[in-house]
Amino acid sequence: MAVDLSPIDADLLKTLTDVHGIPDGAYNIRKDGELLTRSSSANIEIATKTDNPGIDIFIKEGTKGEKVYIPVIMSKAGMTDVVYNTFHVADDCDVTIIAGCGIHNDAHEKAEHDGIHTFNIGKNSRVKYIERHYGEGTGDGERVLNPVTKVYMDSDSYCEMELSQIGGVTSTQRDTDAEVGAGSKLVLLEKLLTNGDQVAVSNMKVELKGEDSSVQVISRSVAQDNSKQTFNPLVIGEAPCNAHVQCDAIIMGNATVTAIPGIEAAHEDAQLVHEAAIGKIAGDQITKLMTLGLTEEEAEAEILDDFLS
Amino acid sequence: MLELKDIVFEVPVTEGSSETKRIIDGISLSIDTDKFVVITGPNGGGKSTLAKLIMGIEKPTSGKIIFKGQDITNLPITERARLGIGYGFQQPARFKGMKVKKLLELAAGKRLPMLACNEYLSEVGLCSANYLTREVDKSLSGGELKRIEIATVLAANPDLAIYDEPEAGIDLWSFDRLTQTFEELYKQENGKSIIIISHQERIIELADEIVCLRDGKIESQGTVEEILPQLGLSAKSNSYCSFTEPPDLHLTEISTNC
Numbered sequence: 001m002a003v004d005l006s007p008i009d010a011d012l013l014k015t016l017t018d019v020h021g022i023p024d025g026a027y028n029i030r031k032d033g034e035l036l037t038r039s040s041s042a043n044i045e046i047a048t049k050t051d052n053p054g055i056d057i058f059i060k061e062g063t064k065g066e067k068v069y070i071p072v073i074m075s076k077a078g079m080t081d082v083v084y085n086t087f088h089v090a091d092d093c094d095v096t097i098i099a100g101c102g103i104h105n106d107a108h109e110k111a112e113h114d115g116i117h118t119f120n121i122g123k124n125s126r127v128k129y130i131e132r133h134y135g136e137g138t139g140d141g142e143r144v145l146n147p148v149t150k151v152y153m154d155s156d157s158y159c160e161m162e163l164s165q166i167g168g169v170t171s172t173q174r175d176t177d178a179e180v181g182a183g184s185k186l187v188l189l190e191k192l193l194t195n196g197d198q199v200a201v202s203n204m205k206v207e208l209k210g211e212d213s214s215v216q217v218i219s220r221s222v223a224q225d226n227s228k229q230t231f232n233p234l235v236i237g238e239a240p241c242n243a244h245v246q247c248d249a250i251i252m253g254n255a256t257v258t259a260i261p262g263i264e265a266a267h268e269d270a271q272l273v274h275e276a277a278i279g280k281i282a283g284d285q286i287t288k289l290m291t292l293g294l295t296e297e298e299a300e301a302e303i304l305d306d307f308l309s
Numbered sequence: 310m311l312e313l314k315d316i317v318f319e320v321p322v323t324e325g326s327s328e329t330k331r332i333i334d335g336i337s338l339s340i341d342t343d344k345f346v347v348i349t350g351p352n353g354g355g356k357s358t359l360a361k362l363i364m365g366i367e368k369p370t371s372g373k374i375i376f377k378g379q380d381i382t383n384l385p386i387t388e389r390a391r392l393g394i395g396y397g398f399q400q401p402a403r404f405k406g407m408k409v410k411k412l413l414e415l416a417a418g419k420r421l422p423m424l425a426c427n428e429y430l431s432e433v434g435l436c437s438a439n440y441l442t443r444e445v446d447k448s449l450s451g452g453e454l455k456r457i458e459i460a461t462v463l464a465a466n467p468d469l470a471i472y473d474e475p476e477a478g479i480d481l482w483s484f485d486r487l488t489q490t491f492e493e494l495y496k497q498e499n500g501k502s503i504i505i506i507s508h509q510e511r512i513i514e515l516a517d518e519i520v521c522l523r524d525g526k527i528e529s530q531g532t533v534e535e536i537l538p539q540l541g542l543s544a545k546s547n548s549y550c551s552f553t554e555p556p557d558l559h560l561t562e563i564s565t566n567c
Contacts, residue, residue: 220405220406248405282402284400285402287386288401288402290385290390291386292390292415292416292461292465293387293390293465295387302407303407306405306407307404307405308406
C-alpha cells in the first residue's frame, strides 16, 4: 500500500522507528487518531478492535526473529487520541515490538495521546518492546502522553521493555503494571528527559507471582530547567523471586526529582533490592572530558547523552 | 616545550577565610622536548597541585606558564588540551552509560577502529575484547578504571602527557606492562614529553630528569644518577627526600595475559 508521508510525518516516524519511510513486515501506523496504513505478515496478524479504538496483534506460536511496528504520529492539535493495543504473544516466540508516539504541535491547542498497551506473553516466549515518546513543534500547545502498559507473563518467558521519553513532551503520566509468572524475567528500562516546565510521573507495579520469577527495573532520568519528575516503582515478591530496582537521576537547574522506590516481600524467599541516587553531573566527569579537548558545554551534553543511551 | 616561571598557588586556610596557605611556593621549571620527567616527593609536597596547574584545573596565584612558546597561564583546560597537553588522573571519573570505546574515541578526537582500541588497552594490560563494550561505571574495579584512564591519554597522544601516580591502584603484573609502555613511548625521540608523578623506583629509573618537591618547593632536581641515591628508596631510610608513607600497591588477581 503506497502511503504519502509529509516531511514532518516522515521525520517523526524515523525518530520513533529508526526506519526511513514505511517499515517491512507487520506494521500499523496511526496518524491523528486514524489508521494510516497497516500490514499483517504470515505469523503476525493485526486486527481492528471491535469494542474500543485500537488493535489486537496476534503473534502465532513459534514465531521467531520477527518485528512489529506500531508507531503513532500526531501533527494535528486540539485532539485527544486514546487507543487500546493488545498483544497476544503465543508460546515459544521471539519477537521485537517497536512502538511509540511522536507529536508535532505548532499550535496553541493541546495534542494528547494515551496508549493503553496490554501484553499477554506465552510460555517460553521472548519479547523485546521498544517504546519512544517524543514531542516537537513551535507552538505553545501542550504535548501530552499518558501511556498505560500492562504485562502478563506466563511461565519461563522473558520480556525486556525499553521505555523512553526523549524530549519535548509537556506532561506525562506513565503507568506500568506487570505480573510475572514462574521462571520468567522482566527487564524494565525507563529513560526520561524533561526540561522547561515539563512534568513527568512514572508509576510502576510489578508483582512477582511465580517461583524463580525476577524483575530488573532501571530508571535513568535527566531533569533540566524547572521540570519535575516523580518516579514511583513498587515491586511485590509473592514467591521465591529476585528483584532489583535502580533509579538514577541527574538534576540540573531548578528541576525537582522525587524517587520513591518501593519493595514489598510477601514470601520469605523473596530477595528484593532497591537503590536510588539523584545528583548533579559530577565535576570530575566534566573536568576529565575537558582535558580531552571538549568544552564544558560539549562535555555536559556528552555525559547526558551517554547517561540516557 | 614547557616553562614554569615562579609559580605560586595559595588557597584560603578555611572557606571564605582571607588567611591563605601556600601550596606551591615559587616553582620555576623548564621541560624540553623529548624529555621524561618524574616528579616525586613526600605526600602533601604539592606534586598533584603542580600537575593540575599545568593542565589548567587550578589557576596559579602568580607566575607564568609557557607552553610551546605561548603564555597559557589564563587559558582554560579545553584550550590547553587542544594545544597538546594531556592528563591522567590519579582518581579517574566514572561515567554511567559511557562505553570504554566511546571514551577512547573522545580522547582520540575521532572514531577508532576496534583494532586501534585493542592496541591502547593492551598497552595498559587490559584484554580489550572484554572491555570495549563495558561501561566506565562502578562495574569496573579501581585498577581497571585506572588503566582505562591511562589508555585515554595514550589515545589522545598529547605532546605533553601528565600522569598523576599512574601506578596507584594497579596490580604488579599490569604495572610491569605499564612501565614497559611508558618506556617504549617516551624513550623514542618523537617530539613528545611526559611528566609522571610517582613514588615508584621502577618509574623513577626511567626518567631523564627527576624533580623532588617538598613543601611546595623544588628540593632537588637532576638525573637519575644524581637524585635516586638521595631518595633512599632501597634503604627505606628517612634520608634527604624520603617518603612519609609507603607507596600504594594493591595486589589483585586480575589477569593481564592479553
